[in-house]
Amino acid sequence: MIFGILALFCLSGFISPAIALLLGLVVANLSGHPFLEFNHKATNILLQISVVGLGFGMNVNSALSAGKEGFLFTVASIFSTLILGFFLGKWLRIEKKTSHLISCGTAICGGSAIAAIAPVIKSDEKQTSVALGVIFILNSIALFLFPALGHWLDLSQQEFGLWCAIAIHDTSSVVGAANKYGPEALQIATTIKLARALWIIPVALMTAVLFKNKSGKLKIPYFIGLFILAMLMNTYVPQMTIVSPYLVSMAKIGLTITLFLIGAGLNFNVLKLVGLKPLFQGILLWGFIAVAALFSIMYFN
Structure with missing residues (x-):
């Protein structure tokens, strides 16, 4: 009853x-x-639909500019996070597959990356659930923490959009935090985060080699193609100006209900399942990528 209301x-x-x-x-x-x-x-389905809907509020030229700016940050942060995650997992003596899933979720795009990598390494339900639990707990904190930090640090919308796209794990929390910060931050963050999500493919292939799994299944994020199509239509089809604002509004409502459902899935059983060591690994990785990205954006961008 309460859930439905x-x-x-x-x-x-x-x-x-x-x-x-x-x-x-x-x-x-x-x-x-x-x-x-x-x-x-x-x-997963609601998030993908919502992201495609947000594409109808974006311009291709602005998106390309943002994508170019975030490319070097993306490459450097992904591989440095994966390497650090490997050594942290060894140091904390965390089960290898769980550690790798947490590292991939932190490095690329949260739950989507874990869902894509899990069948490649043939992780069991507990290993996957622990990794997802870590990521979703930290995502929940990020949604409240990052906009407050952005204002405290007096980051511009451009700087904040780039920062949260790199430092927040899941696309849902990236879009939620950026949307709260402002429209320019939302456009930059969404574009960079989805470009970052494409790194699932090379990372999954690399993972298959490292874990010696030739038959691992790879889930490709096809919805990113629909997001690009939505941007193209919004930029080059004049008639879209009539319906685009309504589609974007519906997408934002879709994102809101998505985050409600994510929160509704984080009960005390999930917290118990995660355990201290995997959560500690996730926090250390998250702290590393957040601080390194912020430093780079503020002093070298």
């Missing part, structure tokens, strides 16, 4: 993604999620 409230468009996430966390730990077994699939 709050879900409808999130669909109304009157609350922010951050508040929706908080409401989800309250539901998860008070009344519980009545459809928990379908939650991961639902959030």
Whole structure:
């Protein structure tokens, strides 16, 4: 009952993604999620649809400019995070597959990267769940923390968009935090984050070699192609100016309900399952990528 009422409230468009996430966390730990077994699939589909919808509010030329700016940051941060994650996993004596999933989720795009890499390394349900738990816990914190830090540090929308695209794990929290910061930050962050998500493919292939798995299945994020198509239509089809604002508004509502569902899936059982060592690895990796990216953006950008 409570779940349904709050879900409808999130669909109304009157609350922010951050508040929706908080409401989800309250539901998860008070009344519980009545459809928990379908939650991961639902959030994945809703997020992809919402991201494509946001594409109708973006311009190709601006996106290309943002993508070029974020390319070097993306390459450097992905590989340095993966290398550091490997050594942290060894140091903390975390199971190899769990450690690698946490590293990939931090380096690329959170839950989407974990979902893509897990079948490649043939991780079991517990290993995958622990990695997802770490990422989703830190994502929840990032959605509230990053906009506050951005204002405190007096970052421009351009700087904040670049920073959160690199330093926040999951696309949902990147878009939520950037949307809260401003429209320019949203465009830059979404573009860079989706370009970053394409690195799932080379990282998954590299993973298959390292884990000696020739038959590993690879999930390619095809929805990014639809996002690009939406941007092209918004830029070059004049008639889209009539419907684009409505599509973007619906996409933002979709993002809000997505974050509500993510929060609703984070109950105390998830927190218990994660354990201290994997969470510590996730925090250290997150701290490294956030501080390094911020330093680079403020002093070398």
